[in-house]
Every structure is written in structure tokens, then in C-alpha cells.
Amino acid sequence: MARIVMKFGGTSVADLDRIRNVAARVKREVEAGHEVAVVVSAMAGVTNQLVAWCQALSPLHDAREYDAVVATGEQVTSGLLAIALQEIGVEARSWQGWQIPILTDGAHGRARILEIRADELIRRLQTLGQVPVVCGFQGLGPDGRITTLGRGGSDTSAVALAAALKADRCDIYTDVEGVFTTDPRIVAKARKLDKITYEEMLELASVGAKVLQTRSVELAMKEKVRIQVLSSFTDAPGTLVVDEDEIVEKEIVSGIAYSRDEAKVTVRKVPDRPGIAAAIFGPLAEAGINVDMIVQNVAADGTTDLTFTVAKADLPRTEAKLAEIKETIGYAEITTDADVAKVSVVGVGMRSHAGVASTMFRALAEKAINIQVITTSEIKVSVLIGAEYTELAVRALHTAYGLDAG
């Protein structure tokens, strides 16, 4: 007997038939003797509709009212699923965030969970065998009002609930069968991974493999919650996201990720003096612009070139900000390029294996793909290349690291 949190995303509860299908899956786990808690998202499309209404009434709407409006999507699903479960003989009840309560901070629209008071849920799991059907994405703020966690927040709700319930596993049901070695739309031979570490999952998520919300993975890593990502439409086993210790045979490289959402900015002939990086990146950070890759060449003639990437949507604001501080910094010029892609090789195994980066560079060179920027972390090597080479590079790397399905 295990205690399991099952989380179902919007496409898994998109209509009544799918809600019935979810109920049947929950019943199967209950009948297998497990203690089951469920977390649900809004029916697909509902949240978008509610957000659009708020936007249409006021582009700068009160985030507290926005939260009250958009949190209703999950409330509907949890009630409907509780009814569907009862109909097939499973003891169940819905729980809104304020009822449990799921306490969050006061950052409406992007709140963080502080505490889940799960005593009553545990009591009912143990004594009644009652399945709690919990509204994802929402909580109760210190002002006594409904908060929401930001898009994709239901994953975080599920992981936080699993931690609070000391669950053995948190199953995240979605519309894909798990985490793949790369995007199957680009590489037909992409393989589903059986296991992946939290760190790898984070690196893959942050470079565009949007299976799980980043924050939910961070929380799972911190709280040691074992996550399983799997499809609600098939019975295939999914991908386990676990602690590195749980993986005996570590792959050197687990996956290839890519992102076309970046733009490159080069600040030319920056005076090479201490504090110059802070003088450039400080104002950008204050303007809420996230800088990703950063490289600085060694100086020549007392000046240096600084290259970095920002989200494409932030490029105009970045250019404006840099123009503003041109006098203070004293650089020569700015060049930008939005026609770039970041391709990354991710794997915890590279900590103990040399030559991972050189395999990458060689594979790209063989396809005559020019590398514009390189950055590395402990478990990731990323390169910036021309956007037109994205698919070619991903396929070449997938083969070079032996990831192609047999």
C-alpha cells in the first residue's frame, strides 16, 4: 500500500467523458489498496477564457479580483470529479484551497505556497478511505482572499500536497507519455526516459521542454517528492523524476533541449574596468529583464565585448535600457540578433565524464553549424546558433550522444 497524489492537467479533464476516464483511473489506484489524493486543473480552455475576460475589462486589473475569477475553473473540475468518483462508488469530496487551507503568500496572481494544513485530509484518507479532490493552482492569501500560483501552478500544488501528505509518489498526468530525450516532433527516434533526475528535469524545463512547471520540480527536489510524469490517455508507464541517488546507471547525456525564445545582444567596446558588468546588468535586472547566457571576451585595447541573451519579448526594452545608460557605460555600439536558437545537452553523468562538450562541438562542426556563444553548467552545455539550424543541430546531437531509439 502506498500513498499517491494524482494530478490531472486541463486536457485530461477537458470534458465529461475525460472526467469519467480520470475517475476510473483514480478508482483503479484505490482498488489496488492505495491511499489516493487528487489535484485537478481547470477544464482545458476555461482558464484562458476567464483570463481573457479580466484582460478585456481592464488590462491592468486588480490581481486579487483576477484570482477570484480564474480560481473558479479548478473549483468546477474538483466538484465534477468528486461527483464522478461517487457515481462509481469511490468515496470522495472536493476541497478548495481556502478550505484545507493551502496557505500562500500575498503575491496575487503568482503566489507561493507557504503551508498546507493537511491533517484533516490525512485523517479522512486513513479513517474513511475518502479521496480528497483538491483544486490545483489556488490557495488562501494572508488577506483571507483566494490566491493563484501562476500558470502551470497545479503541478506545484500537487507536489506541495504530496510533500504535506508525505506521499510515496506524485503522479502528474498530462497529454504526453513522459519526458523524452528530445522533442519527438523534431527527432522521430526520440526515446521516452524511464528515469531522470530533478536537476536534469530543471535544465530541460528551463530550455523549453515544458512538461512540468519549473517551480514544481524545484519544490520536489527540495522536499524529495518522487514525481512520475505520464499520459492520462494511455496505460504506458511514464517517466520518474527522482533524486540522483535513485538512479544507478546514470546516462552521460539524458536529453537534448532547445529554445527559440532567445535574442542575442552584444555590447561592443565596453571599457574593461571593475564593476562594468554590474553597471550593465544591474539596470536590466531592475527593469525586470532576465538575462540568460553571458560571455565576456578577454580585453584588448582596454575594452571588451559583452554578449548575452534575453527573452525575445524583452529585446525592445533591453535596447531602450542600454541606450539610456550608454553615457554612463561608455560603450561603442549595440548589435542584436533575434534569429538565434539555444541548443543544450543535459545530463548528470557529465559531472564524471570528460569530453561531453567536445563531442557536441565536433557534431555541430561536422554539420557546418557555427557556434556563436557557449555556456556550461555542471550538468549542461548550451550553445547559441543560427535559428535555421535548430532541427539539424538537435538531430545531430541526439545521434552523437547515442540517444536514438534502436
Next chain:
Amino acid sequence: MARIVMKFGGTSVADLDRIRNVAARVKREVEAGHEVAVVVSAMAGVTNQLVAWCQALSPLHDAREYDAVVATGEQVTSGLLAIALQEIGVEARSWQGWQIPILTDGAHGRARILEIRADELIRRLQTLGQVPVVCGFQGLGPDGRITTLGRGGSDTSAVALAAALKADRCDIYTDVEGVFTTDPRIVAKARKLDKITYEEMLELASVGAKVLQTRSVELAMKEKVRIQVLSSFTDAPGTLVVDEDEIVEKEIVSGIAYSRDEAKVTVRKVPDRPGIAAAIFGPLAEAGINVDMIVQNVAADGTTDLTFTVAKADLPRTEAKLAEIKETIGYAEITTDADVAKVSVVGVGMRSHAGVASTMFRALAEKAINIQVITTSEIKVSVLIGAEYTELAVRALHTAYGLDAG
């Protein structure tokens, strides 16, 4: 300066444009110097959709889950209206039933309001000039879960809030301009009434003039809340529903109502002994069947005929119940007729005027309409006639009592 509760029904908040229109109306009252609280229904059609989903998943669904699901409609509207109000510079915030709280009994799906703890709303009205936008139709049960008040319950929410706030008036905005002397679809010359008493409103509502939920009028009468019924689509003044004392010039007859929702049942040759009525109507009441008109003729040959009406939908169950108790009662036979209509003449003035009923009988006789059953109350005379004569009877009576618009 007055304190006003404004209540907007589903058609008044059916889309974003109408919500903006409602916001403009609220702003007008605020700018006139009034303290304003708002109660909203769900956007038209939303509640029906949510109810249909619950029904489809389980015809005998858990009423507590039903409440959690259907209460979301009002939550969406209240948040959206608060945003729309803020957008045009009116200080506002949404309130769900559990936040105020609006405490109800535990009868999920048809709960009754026990208490509204309105201190914080009053404080905000007085010190911040903040408009509370309250979710109608919902409250918080003793089990800590969301309750709903039954269809049309938002009217009751509004009246209860007006009582709790000690408001000077409760304005019920709807899609008609007020209460009419009769159904304008039948009588083109029907007039809008400027004022009507609670008692008259109750009699009109209970015989099919569905402008206000009956319970809301009972509550208003008990709490002495002045109601105004008016349209959210025009600027015409509506109908005031007030205490009899407030009406100086009392009309003898205020309106003609009708209902095609009744069926006639006659129990023939019932032994004429004490307790026989109880023996028949007791079992019907236990089966949840509401009996409306009842007449019993004087006995002949030691037996009597008992005639009464029930809602058309209850007719099959009534027949079954009567068959069940045939042995015990010892009647001869049952005859039923679903093809009947009840037409009523309503007016507080008839208390002090004789001849109201005879005017009615004469008017019907002139049109050769046969009267099957007659019942009278202090302020109402009702007759049961063949359904095909409904319009003819209503028009004849409207003219006979001098109600036609000039």
C-alpha cells in the same frame, strides 16, 4: 444620501458589455452620494451549464459537490464586475459567501440564510466608500462548505443583505421594467404598477408572475426591506414593493395572475367522517406533494366529493399515492384533469370592498367561461377554468377591474 443594495440578474450580466453597463449604473448611484452594495447572479446560461454537467455525471449527485460547482458562476461575475468598477474609478471588491460570511443552514442545494455578518462591509462602505460586490445565491454551511440557496436565490441574497446592512432600498434589476397588472404578452394594455404590497407580490408570484423569488418577498416583508423591481436596460422607474402602510391610495385589485401549471384531482364518494381530509392529504404531504386549491362539497348520502389541485408534474405520483390508500379511505373513484388553468384576482383593497368576487364571476359568465373550482383568501380570489380559456379570462378580468391602460 441613502444606502442601497443593487441586485443584477443573469441577463443583466450576460456578457462583458452588459457588465460594463451595470458598472456604469452602479457608478451613477455612487456619484449621487449613495452608499452602494451590489449582489450579482451568474452570467445568463452559466448556471444551467454547470447544473447540466452535474446531472450528466450523476442524476443523484452529492448536493455539496453540486453547490461547489454551481456557486462558481456568481464568483466569476462578482470578480469581473469589481474589475469593471475599478476600471471606471469606483472603489470596489468582490466577496464570496464564505468570506463575509453569509451563514446558512446545511440544506445544500436549497439552503436558507441564517445570518450575514456585515460589520466589515459596513465599515468599508462608511470609511472607504468601497462598493462590495457580493456573490448572490451562495453562502457558507455549518459544515464549512459552500451552500446555494436554490434557483432564483440571488433575490433572497439581496434582500437579506439589505436587511443586514439596514439599507434604505433593495433595487432588483431584471429584464422587465417592473411588476405589471398582468402578463403583457396576453394583455397589451397591461400597466406597470408604481407600488405594490408585499402580500400582493407574494400572491402574484405564487400564481406565476415570476418577477421575484417568493422567499425573497417573504423575507422582505418580515424584515421591512423596501424592494424596487426595475430593468437594467432602460432608465424607467420600476415598481416599489413595500408595506401596506406606505400605500395611501390602495387599488381594490392590483393585478390578474394565472398559472397553467396545475392539475385537478377529484376524489368521488369519500365517506363523510371526521379526519377524512387528514387521511387523504397527510400521505400526499409526506410524499412531498404540494396541494394548492381544496374544495369539499356538503355531504349527501353520507359521502362527499373532494377536489384539489397539484402541480402538473406531481400528478402521476398523486394518482399512485391515492391508489395506494384507496382501501383505507374507501372512496369510489378518482378523476383527474390536467387541462386546467388557475386565474386569480389579487388586491389588498378587497379587504375593505365587497363585491370583488361577484365582479369576477359576472365577467367570466359574460364570456361563457365555466368555473370549476373557487377559492378565496383575504386578498385573492382564484378560479379554476379550462386551460383553453386562460387568455380570454385574463383579458376579460383585466378590463372588468378597470386595469387597462388608458
